[in-house]
Amino acid sequence: MYLPASIQVHAADAFEERYGERPFLIIRAPGRVNLIGEHTDYNDGFVLPMAIDRAVYMAIRPRTDGCVELYSLDYQELGRFELANIKHHDSGWLEYIKGTVWAMQTAGMRVCGLEGVLVGDVPLGAGLSSSAALEMATARAFTAVSNQPWNPAEMAKIGQKAENKWVGVNTGIMDQMISAAGKVDHALLIDCRSLETEAVPLPPGTTVVIMDTSTRRGLVDSAYNERREQCEAAAAFFNVSALRDLDEATFNAHAQELDDLTRRRAKHVVTENARVLKACAAMRAGDAVAFGQLMNASHASMQNDFEISNAALNTMAALARQQPGCYGARMTGGGFGGCAVALVDTDSVDDFVTAVTSAYTAATQLTPQIYVSPAQDGAAIVAE
Ligand code: ADP
Numbered sequence: 001m002y003l004p005a006s007i008q009v010h011a012a013d014a015f016e017e018r019y020g021e022r023p024f025l026i027i028r029a030p031g032r033v034n035l036i037g038e039h040t041d042y043n044d045g046f047v048l049p050m051a052i053d054r055a056v057y058m059a060i061r062p063r064t065d066g067c068v069e070l071y072s073l074d075y076q077e078l079g080r081f082e083l084a085n086i087k088h089h090d091s092g093w094l095e096y097i098k099g100t101v102w103a104m105q106t107a108g109m110r111v112c113g114l115e116g117v118l119v120g121d122v123p124l125g126a127g128l129s130s131s132a133a134l135e136m137a138t139a140r141a142f143t144a145v146s147n148q149p150w151n152p153a154e155m156a157k158i159g160q161k162a163e164n165k166w167v168g169v170n171t172g173i174m175d176q177m178i179s180a181a182g183k184v185d186h187a188l189l190i191d192c193r194s195l196e197t198e199a200v201p202l203p204p205g206t207t208v209v210i211m212d213t214s215t216r217r218g219l220v221d222s223a224y225n226e227r228r229e230q231c232e233a234a235a236a237f238f239n240v241s242a243l244r245d246l247d248e249a250t251f252n253a254h255a256q257e258l259d260d261l262t263r264r265r266a267k268h269v270v271t272e273n274a275r276v277l278k279a280c281a282a283m284r285a286g287d288a289v290a291f292g293q294l295m296n297a298s299h300a301s302m303q304n305d306f307e308i309s310n311a312a313l314n315t316m317a318a319l320a321r322q323q324p325g326c327y328g329a330r331m332t333g334g335g336f337g338g339c340a341v342a343l344v345d346t347d348s349v350d351d352f353v354t355a356v357t358s359a360y361t362a363a364t365q366l367t368p369q370i371y372v373s374p375a376q377d378g379a380a381i382v383a384e
């Protein structure tokens, strides 16, 4: 069984070894999986992620000399900088921390120095958003030592700014928002326009299973930018500020006036937004069957209309659906590789994992990674 608590102990022990005392604070910020609502965030729409049991941990104590010193246990590397003089360096883990601090300072927040160790168990680059976990752990740590209030939505925007403007990766707000504001046993409906959130309970007796295909996105930036442009073109055609403002009836009434590609891109976003809201209604009613059907429909929409799936993701989702106790499955994340996600009857999870692993390997000659995760809380101080 997977024991997330042990990594927290590891962080505390590593801190003590380095600094000769117990840490002043331990911070935890989770990775995430999106249950439904893909490529809707930059269309001002709805997403429904949950925070997972894998996270980035920081064991820290304050510093009064305006310096920051963090030792990465995963990279076995010390990073340091001065708060008054934050400069871009090469790429690397420290840039996420510098960028988050820079974004906090730019927003006018008072930020004090700190030192400590960081360690994580969110797999890197697998689509579970280890980068947002690192940004939100950073934001939580610095607000704590600086005696600043923790406002999840505000801090999510800070993390997004760090990722977009400092690290240079063009992403929406979802990853930081769920890492900042996740709630145990719940998924989080996020309105990506207002940043309002609502915690929605997972259907009783079900478990979320994440299935990493072991395929990775290639030239994803150009495909991502192309999708964004196509969505903007469709919004302009309908004279709305974002596709969020387009309901299915209005879309259907004029869809045939669009060229085929733009029509299919817009169709995905319009129907996906509707599916997120229907999925929330299904969850509130405890209706795992309806939720699973919406996951399946979401996958078909991404495969056929938005065209962001790949063969491995299609195979994984199809194999998952064939298993007893599986309510539904879909690719999750940006696309072109990474993970699929399934909703599975809790009593069937062990058999599900065994069967999907061997069936996927037989079909693709690839070894998948499977993560069974409860929904967890967002960024928090877990020990002081
Ligand atoms: P992901 O899909 O996991 O978010 P990214 O490429 O966006 O993938 O972010 C991964 C990067 O985040 C890593 O290369 C590293 O720089 C940083 N990172 C994530 N987790 C850790 C960690 N535990 N320790 C140090 N850096 C981390």
Ligand code: MG
Residues within 6 Å of the ligand: 129, 130, 131, 132
């Ligand atoms: Mg990332």
